[in-house]
Amino acid sequence: MANHDHSLAQPATWWLVPFRWLDDNIEKCIILLSYTGMSGIIFVEVIRRFFFNAQAPWSTSIPVLLFLWLTWFGASLNVKNRTHLSLNEIRMRLPYTGQFLCLVLDSVLWIGFGIMVINFTIDQVHLAYNNFAIVPGTNDVMQWWFYLATPLAWALIIYRVLQNLFTDWKRFRMGEPFNLQPSMMD
Numbered sequence: 550m551a552n553h554d555h556s557l558a559q560p561a562t563w564w565l566v567p568f569r570w571l572d573d574n575i576e577k578c579i580i581l582l583s584y585t586g587m588s589g590i591i592f593v594e595v596i597r598r599f600f601f602n603a604q605a606p607w608s609t610s611i612p613v614l615l616f617l618w619l620t621w622f623g624a625s626l627n628v629k630n631r632t633h634l635s636l637n638e639i640r641m642r643l644p645y646t647g648q649f650l651c652l653v654l655d656s657v658l659w660i661g662f663g664i665m666v667i668n669f670t671i672d673q674v675h676l677a678y679n680n681f682a683i684v685p686g687t688n689d690v691m692q693w694w695f696y697l698a699t700p701l702a703w704a705l706i707i708y709r710v711l712q713n714l715f716t717d718w719k720r721f722r723m724g725e726p727f728n729l730q731p732s733m734m735d
Contacts (some may be wrong), residue, residue: 575705576626583619587612606686614684614695621702628659629709637729648729649721656714663707670699 594608627633640651676682677693684690720727 576622579622583615587615610685618698625702625705628706641729652717656710659710663703666703667700
């Protein structure tokens with residue numbers, strides 16, 4: 550079956566359907582919610598400012614903080630789809646084993662960088678949490694809720710890197726070509 554139908558036809562895996570859906574769509578949902586929230590706040594507040602001479606005091610803070618969720622989960626989506634920055638022109642000219650070793654090196658670098666980002670941003674989340682840092686212009690919206698986007702998204706990036714590495718390993722063992730020219734439109 551070529552269309553990846555995750556129907557309930559397989560009784561042993563019916564409970565995996567929500568997890569498969571989440572695996573396929575988590576980044577897209579977070580990006581959509583963040584972008585909708587950002588653009589909705591900005592749109593409403595521009596109208597309020599120019600037509601009613603009023604503006605919510607938090608309307609310049611929250612969209613900037615939502616941008617954290619948008620960008621980091623967007624980065625995860627690009628890693629998942631392999632549309633992140635890479636040097637594929639060089640890689641495509643290498644022999645098959647060289648291509649695989651470059652993909653492994655990519656994975657090691659992504660994971661190493663991800664661990665560093667998570668380590669340092671967890672400290673930022675803890676600092677905002679422990680100091681009860683509140684978003685400017687609000688009374689009870691905590692900054693750490695937004696800062697949590699960075700370590701969560703980077704954990705997801707590491708997960709996506711491992712998924713891709715597993716796929717690359719399977720392709721390498723089968724002698725199948727690697728996907729070195731992914732489409733931005735997938």
